Amino acid sequence: DIVMTQSPDSLAVSLGERATINCKSSQSVLYNSNNENFLAWYQQKPGQPPKLLIHLTSVREFGVPDRFSGSGSGTDFTLTISNLQADDVAVYYCQQYYNTQTWTFGQGTKVEIK
């Protein structure tokens, strides 16, 4: 299986500042046939299921604030939360799908307010 490793495990950011979460895959998740990276980001709050924020590396889901942005390619990806709000306190996960037809998730990054 492709292993997804997130860093850091947790971070504390001041309100209004930027949070940056990294996700590294053990092998490339770039589909050469369509040049897409099958990488998604989720937000999970206590007692709730994960919520899809971004798919195909950088495409925000409907209703997700534009302060959330995704980037990267191949094996290295980043989720950036600009202008951090109190409502953004959560655990964030990256997830890949590649030709093994098996999804794998990162271990999660906890975002808190400093």
Next chain:
Amino acid sequence: QVQLQQSGPGLVKPSQTLSLTCGISGDSVSNNRANWNWIRQSPSRGLEWLGRTSYRSRWRNDYAVSVKSRISVTPDTSKNQFFLQLKSVTADDTAVYYCAREIVGIAGFDIWGQGTMVTVSS
């Protein structure tokens, strides 16, 4: 609006079979652009995809290697729902279980059930 509603027991005895149901509203289990998945979450394993069922002119399933010998994910078109069966459970299978939809080409699970905490204990 698509919603997934989970049901099933929260306590299963060791060596028995874990069985959960995911009811679908606002979409069809036969949608040929959707995959219907089961995922679990535990402190020890994190988020773990278990398997899915999908209809592409015929039904097909895909399962995680870690549970392939014990899992079955099946559709019920008459009630627009799908099932998870996990056999021979142990304490290591204790987790919150989620059903989730995946739309082909989106590469993400966009709709989730509410989650079911399943404890394996005698």
